[in-house]
Amino acid sequence: MxxxxxxxxxxxxxxxxxxxxxxxxxxxxxxxxxxxxxxxxxxxxxxxxxxxxxxxxxxxxxxxxxxxxxxxxxxxxxxxxxxDVEIKKKKMATELTWLEMESKSFDPPASSLIFHTFYKPMLRMIVPNKSVVLGLESSLSKVLDVYDAQLAHCTYLTGDEFSLVDINHLPILHLIMACNAKNLVQCRPNVFRWALLILARPCWVKVLEAIDNGITHNYSFLLSIFNQN
Amino acid sequence: MxxxxxxxxxxxxxxxxxxxxxxxxxxxxxxxxxxxxxxxxxxxxxxxxxxxxxxxxxxxxxxxxxxxxxxxxxxxxxxxxxxDVEIKKKKMATELTWLEMESKSFDPPASSLIFHTFYKPMLRMIVPNKSVVLGLESSLSKVLDVYDAQLAHCTYLTGDEFSLVDINHLPILHLIMACNAKNLVQCRPNVFRWALLILARPCWVKVLEAIDNGITHNYSFLLSIFNQN
Missing domain, CATH: 3.40.30.10 (Glutaredoxin)
Incomplete structure (x- = not known):
C-alpha cells in the first residue's frame, strides 16, 4: 500500500x-x-x-x-x-450521518478559521479580517453546540466506540487546539473531554511523531514554521 | 419509512x-x-x-x-x-472516490452557479456578478473536463453500472441543463451523453412527476416560478 x-x-x-x-x-x-x-x-x-x-x-x-x-x-x-461482521444498518446510518456533518458543517468553518487565524499570520499574509473571523467563530460555535449535546450522552460522536467520524475530525481539531479558537472547544465540557480523548489516541500521536521524524523531509521550511506553534 | x-x-x-x-x-x-x-x-x-x-x-x-x-x-x-452480495473492495473504492468528488469538486461550483444564474434572477435578487459567474464556470469546466475523460471509457461515472454517484449528481445537473451553464455540458460529448442518459432514468423522471403532482403543495408559489423555467 x-x-x-x-x-x-x-x-x-x-x-x-x-x-x-x-x-x-x-x-x-x-x-x-x-x-x-x-x-x-x-x-x-x-x-x-x-x-x-x-x-x-x-x-x-x-x-x-x-x-x-x-x-x-x-x-x-x-x-x-x-x-468480518455483518454491517448493521443502525450503526451505518449513524456513522454516515456524522461523516457528512463533519464534512459539510464542521470542516468548512473550522478550516477557514484555521486559514485566517493560523496559516495567514504564519505565512506573513495579510492580517485576518476580524469580522470574517467572528463570523466563522459564530458558525463553528453553532456546530460545537450540537456536538456538545451529542457528546453529553456518548463517549465518541457516534456512540461509545471510536469511529471513522472521530478520525476525520483529528487533523483540523488538532490545529483548532493550537490557536485562539481552542476557547470554543474548552468552554464546552463535553466537546473538550472528547477532544482531549481523541487527540491522545495512539494513531494520532503516531501521525504527529511521523511528521516530527521527517516523513515530510522535503518540506523542511514549512515544517520548521509549523513546529514553532 | x-x-x-x-x-x-x-x-x-x-x-x-x-x-x-x-x-x-x-x-x-x-x-x-x-x-x-x-x-x-x-x-x-x-x-x-x-x-x-x-x-x-x-x-x-x-x-x-x-x-x-x-x-x-x-x-x-x-x-x-x-x-446480498459481498461488497467488493475495488467497487467500493471507486464509488467512494467519486462520491467525494461530487461532494467536494462538482457540487460547490455547480450549486453556486445555479444560485447566481438561476435562483437570484428568479427571486428578483440583485443581478449576478459577471466575474463571479465566470469564475464559477471556469471551476466547473475543469471538473467537467475530468468527467469527460472518465466518461470516455465508461457509461456511468464509476463504470458500466448506474450507481449512487450518478444519483447524487441528478438534482444539480437537472438545473444546470435548465440554464445557460448547459453549454458547459453540451460542449463535452461524453458528459452530454451521460447527462441525457441519467436525467432520463426512471427514478429521476418520477422525482419530477412527484414535484408536478403536488408533493410540494405547500410551496405553490415557489413551484409556480420553478415551472416557468
Whole structure:
C-alpha cells in the first residue's frame, strides 16, 4: 500500500491516522508541494493518478483512490475486523450521518478559521479580517453546540466506540487546539473531554511523531514554521 | 419509512431519486420552508430530529438520519440486492472516490452557479456578478473536463453500472441543463451523453412527476416560478 501526500496537510494526516489506527503497512511518498499545486510539471507518474490534482492518493494493489474522506472510509471499512461482521444498518446510518456533518458543517468553518487565524499570520499574509473571523467563530460555535449535546450522552460522536467520524475530525481539531479558537472547544465540557480523548489516541500521536521524524523531509521550511506553534 | 423535506430542494430530490430507484415505499412529509430555516418555531416534532436544522430527514423505524448524501448512501447500500452480495473492495473504492468528488469538486461550483444564474434572477435578487459567474464556470469546466475523460471509457461515472454517484449528481445537473451553464455540458460529448442518459432514468423522471403532482403543495408559489423555467 502506498500513500502519495504531503504530511503537513490535514487531508494527508486523515489518511495517516487511519493507517496507524488499523496498523496497516504502507509506504509514504512525500510529494513536492509545488508539483501538487496547479502544476505545469506533468511528467510525474503520480499526476496521472489524480485527475483533480488533489492529494493525497492511495494505491492499494490495482486500486487508486483520491479524496481524503473517501480513502479514510475505504481503509476503515475494508480492513480489520469490521468486514468480518455483518454491517448493521443502525450503526451505518449513524456513522454516515456524522461523516457528512463533519464534512459539510464542521470542516468548512473550522478550516477557514484555521486559514485566517493560523496559516495567514504564519505565512506573513495579510492580517485576518476580524469580522470574517467572528463570523466563522459564530458558525463553528453553532456546530460545537450540537456536538456538545451529542457528546453529553456518548463517549465518541457516534456512540461509545471510536469511529471513522472521530478520525476525520483529528487533523483540523488538532490545529483548532493550537490557536485562539481552542476557547470554543474548552468552554464546552463535553466537546473538550472528547477532544482531549481523541487527540491522545495512539494513531494520532503516531501521525504527529511521523511528521516530527521527517516523513515530510522535503518540506523542511514549512515544517520548521509549523513546529514553532 | 418517512422523509421530511422540501421537494423543490435539490437535497430532498437526491433522497427521492434513491427511494424511487430502489422502489421503496415511503411517506413524504412536506416541511414548511419558513420553519425549516433558522427557526424560532421549535414546537414541531421534526425539529428535534435535526440538530443542524437541515433538511431532509429520513426516519426508518428507530433510525433518524440527516444529511442528504449520508441518507442516499444508506438507502442505496442497505436496501435491494447490494447487501446480498459481498461488497467488493475495488467497487467500493471507486464509488467512494467519486462520491467525494461530487461532494467536494462538482457540487460547490455547480450549486453556486445555479444560485447566481438561476435562483437570484428568479427571486428578483440583485443581478449576478459577471466575474463571479465566470469564475464559477471556469471551476466547473475543469471538473467537467475530468468527467469527460472518465466518461470516455465508461457509461456511468464509476463504470458500466448506474450507481449512487450518478444519483447524487441528478438534482444539480437537472438545473444546470435548465440554464445557460448547459453549454458547459453540451460542449463535452461524453458528459452530454451521460447527462441525457441519467436525467432520463426512471427514478429521476418520477422525482419530477412527484414535484408536478403536488408533493410540494405547500410551496405553490415557489413551484409556480420553478415551472416557468
Amino acid at each position: 502506498k500513500v502519495y501526500g504531503c504530511a503537513i496537510s490535514t487531508s494527508t494526516q486523515r489518511i495517516l491516522a487511519c493507517l496507524y489506527e488499523k496498523q496497516l503497512d504502507f509506504e509514504f511518498v512525500a510529494v513536492d508541494i509545488e508539483v501538487a499545486g496547479p502544476a505545469s510539471n506533468n511528467n510525474d507518474t503520480f499526476l496521472s493518478l489524480k485527475p483533480f490534482r488533489c492529494l493525497p492518493i492511495l494505491q492499494d494493489d490495482d486500486i487508486n483512490m483520491f479524496g481524503s474522506r473517501a480513502i479514510s472510509n475505504y481503509l476503515f471499512n475494508c480492513y480489520g475486523n469490521r468486514m | 418517512k422523509v421530511y423535506g422540501c421537494a423543490i430542494s435539490t437535497s430532498t430530490q437526491r433522497i427521492l431519486a434513491c427511494l424511487y430507484e430502489k422502489q421503496l415505499d415511503f411517506e413524504f412529509v412536506a416541511v414548511d420552508i419558513e420553519v425549516a430555516g433558522p427557526a424560532s418555531n421549535n414546537n414541531d416534532t421534526f425539529l428535534s430530529l435535526k440538530p443542524f436544522r437541515c433538511l431532509p430527514i429520513l426516519q426508518d423505524d428507530d433510525i433518524n438520519m440527516f444529511g442528504s448524501r449520508a441518507i442516499s448512501n444508506y438507502l442505496f447500500n442497505c436496501y435491494g440486492n447490494r447487501m
